[in-house]
Amino acid sequence: MARSAVPAAAPDVAALRDRARIIRRHIVEMLHEAASGHPGGSLSAVEVVTALYFGGILRHDPENPEWPERDRFVLSKGHGVPVQYAALAMAGYFPVDELRTLRKIDSRLQGHPVLGTAPGIEASTGSLGQGLSIGLGMALAARLDDMDSRVFVLLGDGECQEGQVWEAAMAAGHHRPANLIAIVDYNKFQLDGAIEDIIGLEPLAAKWESMGWKTREIDGHDMQQVVDALEWSTQAGEPVCIIAHTVKGKGVSFMEGDNAYHGVAPSNEELPRALSELERGDPEEENARALGSADVLDRAEASIDASAESNGKGGGR
Amino acid sequence: MNHLYPGRTFGKATRDAYGEALRDLGRDHEEIVVLDADLAKSTKSATFGEAFPDRFFNVGIQEANLVGMAGGMASSGKVPFISSFAAFVILKGFDQLRMAVSYPKLNVKVIGSHGGISIGEDGASQQSVEDVALACALPDFVVCVPSDEHQMRAVVKAAFEHHGPVYIRSGRPKAPLVYDTTPEFAFGKAATLRDGSDLTIIANGLLVAAALIAAERLAEDGIEARVVDMACVKPLDEDAVRSAAEDTGAIVVAEEHLLHGGLGARVAQAVATSHPVPMEFVGLDDTYAESGDPAGLMEKYGLTWKEVDAAARRVLSRRTAGAAR
Numbered sequence: 080m081a082r083s084a085v086p087a088a089a090p091d092v093a094a095l096r097d098r099a100r101i102i103r104r105h106i107v108e109m110l111h112e113a114a115s116g117h118p119g120g121s122l123s124a125v126e127v128v129t130a131l132y133f134g135g136i137l138r139h140d141p142e143n144p145e146w147p148e149r150d151r152f153v154l155s156k157g158h159g160v161p162v163q164y165a166a167l168a169m170a171g172y173f174p175v176d177e178l179r180t181l182r183k184i185d186s187r188l189q190g191h192p193v194l195g196t197a198p199g200i201e202a203s204t205g206s207l208g209q210g211l212s213i214g215l216g217m218a219l220a221a222r223l224d225d226m227d228s229r230v231f232v233l234l235g236d237g238e239c240q241e242g243q244v245w246e247a248a249m250a251a252g253h254h255r256p257a258n259l260i261a262i263v264d265y266n267k268f269q270l271d272g273a274i275e276d277i278i279g280l281e282p283l284a285a286k287w288e289s290m291g292w293k294t295r296e297i298d299g300h301d302m303q304q305v306v307d308a309l310e311w312s313t314q315a316g317e318p319v320c321i322i323a324h325t326v327k328g329k330g331v332s333f334m335e336g337d338n339a340y341h342g343v344a345p346s347n348e349e350l351p352r353a354l355s356e357l358e359r360g361d362p363e364e365e366n367a368r369a370l371g372s373a374d375v376l377d378r379a380e381a382s383i384d385a386s387a388e389s390n391g392k393g394g395g396r
Numbered sequence: 397m398n399h400l401y402p403g404r405t406f407g408k409a410t411r412d413a414y415g416e417a418l419r420d421l422g423r424d425h426e427e428i429v430v431l432d433a434d435l436a437k438s439t440k441s442a443t444f445g446e447a448f449p450d451r452f453f454n455v456g457i458q459e460a461n462l463v464g465m466a467g468g469m470a471s472s473g474k475v476p477f478i479s480s481f482a483a484f485v486i487l488k489g490f491d492q493l494r495m496a497v498s499y500p501k502l503n504v505k506v507i508g509s510h511g512g513i514s515i516g517e518d519g520a521s522q523q524s525v526e527d528v529a530l531a532c533a534l535p536d537f538v539v540c541v542p543s544d545e546h547q548m549r550a551v552v553k554a555a556f557e558h559h560g561p562v563y564i565r566s567g568r569p570k571a572p573l574v575y576d577t578t579p580e581f582a583f584g585k586a587a588t589l590r591d592g593s594d595l596t597i598i599a600n601g602l603l604v605a606a607a608l609i610a611a612e613r614l615a616e617d618g619i620e621a622r623v624v625d626m627a628c629v630k631p632l633d634e635d636a637v638r639s640a641a642e643d644t645g646a647i648v649v650a651e652e653h654l655l656h657g658g659l660g661a662r663v664a665q666a667v668a669t670s671h672p673v674p675m676e677f678v679g680l681d682d683t684y685a686e687s688g689d690p691a692g693l694m695e696k697y698g699l700t701w702k703e704v705d706a707a708a709r710r711v712l713s714r715r716t717a718g719a720a721r
Contacts, residue, residue, distance in 0.1 A: 147473065194471065194500035202471065203500045206491050212461045213496055216468020216476075223429070223451065223474070230468075243492070246461035254453070 090134040092302045098169065099129040099302065100357055103330045105165035105178055107353040110344040113182040116190065117158040119340045123266035123299070123325040124162050124233060128152075130305045131231060132166040136313070138229075141171035144198040148226050151217050153202045155210020156235030156264060157191035158342075164188050167199040208241025210234065211261060215247050218256035229258045229313055237269030240278050245290070251318045252291025260312040261292070261320040264299065266327035268338045287320040299323025331356055397514070397569055397691045400700050401605050403612075404572035411509045411566040413545035415440025417552035418477055419447045425556065429469055431455055431478040433462045439479035439509040439566070459488035466504045467496025475503055475556065482508025482524035482565055486531060497561050498534040504562075505555045506531075511541070511565035512652035513680070513697060514602060516690035524565070525680050529657025531563035532630045538562040538583050539630040541651070541659070543604035544574045547627055550581035558583060565601070569690050572605035574625065586633035592620035595708055595715075596640035596647050598663055600627050603650035603678065603699065610704035621708060629659050634666045641671035646711040650678035650704050652694075674714040676707035 102125050110116040131137045131152055138150045154163050161181065168175040173187070180186035187197040191205025202213045214232035221228040238244060251259055263283070267274055274280060284294040293315050297304040305323065312319040327341070328334030331353045334345075345353050398406065407413075422428050422444050431453045436442035445452035455462050459480055466476035478485065485508050486493070497504045508531075513523045531539045538558060542548040548566065555562040579587060589604070590611055599607040604625045611621040622644055624636055640647055647667060649660035660677040667675060678698065685697050694700055 153468075194502075202467070203495050206495045208460075209464050209492060209495050212464025212492070213468035213471070215461075216465035216470075217472050218468075219453065219465070220429075220469040220472035220474050224472075243458075243460040243464065246455075246458035247464065250455050250458065250461055250465070253456075 090130070090306055092306060095129055095134055095302050095306070097359070098133050099125045100330070100359070102129055102162060102165040102169065104354060104357045105168070105175070106161045107331060107345050107350060107357070109161055109164070109178045109181045111350045112179050114344050115182055116161060116344050117342050118331070118334055118344065119268065119327040119338065120156060120159045120235060120264065120266065121161040122329045122331060122334065123327050124156070124159050124264045125329065126300050126302050126305045127233060127262055127264065127323055128162045128166050130302065130309055132170050134306045134309065136306070136309045137231065139170075139199075141199070144172060148228055150228055151201045151214065151230045153204070153210045153214045153217070153230065153232045154192055155204055155232050156207070156238055157204035159233070159235070159264070160190075160192045163192065163200070164197065167197065170199070172199040173197060207235065207238040208243040211244055211247035211251070214259060215251050215254070215256065218259040219254060221258060222256055227258065229260060231260045231262065233262045233264060236263055236265045236267065236274055236280060239263060239280055239283070248287060248290040248292065255291065255317055257316045259318045260309075261287070261318070263320065263322045264325055265322055266325040268327045268341065270341050272338060284322055292318045292320045294320045294322060296322045296324065299325035300329055397694070400691050400694055401572040401609060403609065404605050406570045407573040408545040409567055409570050410542050410545060410548040411438070411440045411568060413548040414507055414509070414552060414564070414566050415443030417549040418444045421552065421556050422448050422451065425475070427473065427475045428556070429453065429474045429476050431462055431466055431476055433457055433459050433480045433484065435480050435509070438481070439507065441477070441479040441507070444477075459484050460492050463489035463492035464496045467492070467500065467502050470497070470502040470504045471500070475505070477505040477507060479507040479509060481522060482511040482527040483522055486524065486527040486563070490530060493534055498536055501536050501560060503559050506561070506563045507566055508563065509566045510568045512567060512601065513685040513693045513699070514652060514690040515568045516693060517687050519687040520684040523685055525654050525684060526657070527563075527565060528629055528651070528653050528659065532657070532662065534561070536560055537630065538628065540583070540628050541565045541600040542627050543601055543625055544571045546573070546575040546578050547581065547625070549578045551627060554581055554583055567602065571602060574604050574608070581627070583628050584631040584633055585628065586636040587625040587627070588622060588636070589625055590621070590623040592622040593644055594620045594646070595711055596622040596624060596644045597650060597704060597708060598624045598626045598637070598640065598647060598659070599650040599704070600625065600629065600659055601652050603652060603704065606699070606701040606704050607650055609701035610708060613701070613705050614708055619708065619712065626659060626663070629662060632662050632666055634670065637663055637666040638670040641667050641673045645673050646715045647673060647675045648678065648704060648707045648711055649675065650707070652699055653679055655679040655681055674711050674718065676711040678703045678707050
């Protein structure tokens with residue numbers, strides 16, 4: 080959304096779903112182009128990131144990324160950064176075409192987020208466990224300055240095995256910033272396998288609550304639930320953790336729940352299959368388009384087509 | 397410790413000077429925030445905390461979170477000074493120093509107190525012998541080991557005025573005075589405390605006073621040693637190092653740190669690439685120390701003026717042998 084102190088009217092959930100679909104297309108496209116990266120954990124976070132950037136939740140200004148009173152989004156699960164790059168590009172932070180430079184030499188789009196490279200990135204992450212501490216520091220700094228900036232931190236579920244997450248959770252429970260929102264992308268898998276087979280997290284909500292956080296569990300792919308939970312989180316008046324139950328690889332049938340796609344990019348054969356599954360088609364979404372809510376989407380879609388055509392012609396900004 | 401520094405007057409511990417200097421800076425600069433990990437009474441960040449409780453955060457015993465929070469605050473425009481024991485903030489916070497401070501080049505000041513082995517009885521787990529090497533390994537970090545209370549005040553002020561990450565080591569015991577008052581100080585600039593033509597002793601921390609004593613003893617035997625206080629380990633004053641090599645032809649480096657990766661290693665690199673001369677080193681030789689009284693430990697592990705004196709004589713004999721060849 081544009082810079083504003085108050086979120087706009089109720090977000091158009093159908094339009095958000097269509098945006099989510101386009102973000103998924105960008106993800107598979109850019110990972111295919113990069114021939115590396117983490118599709119599973121990028122795709123599982125699409126609805127949350129889409130709702131933040133396009134659902135009237137995050138108060139930000141792509142024309143002025145350093146706007147001091149902006150809300151912050153810290154992607155603590157840094158390997159999922161393709162979803163954030165796609166959202167930032169569609170929001171206007173940098174050209175959509177630049178997504179093709181992901182993971183290439185001289186690109187601003189580093190394989191994991193780096194503060195000071197791509198505009199809109201708020202923290203350097205990728206060594207797991209650190210984003211919540213950084214977000215807590217941001218939240219307390221805003222409180223010291225009497226700013227009502229909110230800080231949203233997206234954590235991975237496997238990441239919650241890191242001790243530092245709980246250091247930060249405990250410290251936030253003590254300092255009680257009303258502007259700190261943690262979201263766990265609970266897709267049930269980590270690199271080596273199922274979380275419950277490695278180090279289980281349950282009871283996860285109870286862990287956060289025991290540290291002084293309010294929690295809400297949602298279906299992280301139900302856009303209405305995601306939007307509602309994020310709106311609720313900004314009104315809670317104390318630290319909030321949204322546990323978003325998700326599916327790793329969501330939206331691409333052969334990646335869904337298949338942990339082989341934790342860190343393997345789609346192949347030349349897989350790319351068209353993935354993209355065809357991410358074609359427009361949902362009647363509700365078509366209806367939203369008919370209502371004229373999606374002219375931006377047309378442009379984004381056109382740029383995807385353009386980037387597909389120019390695939391293989393090299394990167395560079 | 398007094399008997400290790402004959403003829404020297406003792407001032408405050410550098411950690412005390414740190415707390416006072418930070419409190420004084422805090423009066424004029426609202427943007428300074430101070431964080432500690434349950435050692436504020438020991439690191440002396442509590443001196444700031446008592447004056448400005450709203451800008452002081454004790455995060456409890458969590459060094460990783462301490463550093464991460466500081467990164468978040470710095471990216472929001474604050475100037476965080478964060479403290480713990482050197483052994484904890486550098487070692488337990490190292491990945492966070494890398495990800496949340498060094499890599500994004502954020503304006504965080506890290507103060508590791510109780511540096512070296514002169515903390516004494518608590519033993520090796522609390523002593524820090526590798527902090528300088530680790531801090532120097534972080535790109536963009538400025539790294540300083542002040543020698544006395546006056547220099548610490550100057551270093552704290554310079555750290556605030558510098559936009560970027562800084563590591564400062566402070567010490568637990570009262571430190572022998574090197575300066576009479578707050579000296580001129582700039583990062584990357586060494587202070588020549590005594591001139592001499594026969595060799596140069598480059599030192600920092602408690603070893604600066606030891607070097608001055610050694611230089612006096614050497615002078616009694618007609619050996620004139622230049623003494624350089626190299627409080628700033630990174631960036632190193634390479635001009636001062638090259639001048640020392642060119643002018644005096646022999647260099648001793650002395651520090652309360654492991655020989656590998658500290659001031660000595662950095663000076664040797666600068667010497668090797670500018671004007672190679674014989675060098676000797678005083679420091680900990682690939683070992684941790686142990687519990688004991690600080691002075692006893694400094695003697696047992698060879699960190700007094702006597703070892704500096706002996707190293708000076710060794711380096712001179714090597715230079716003479718080289719010249720005779």
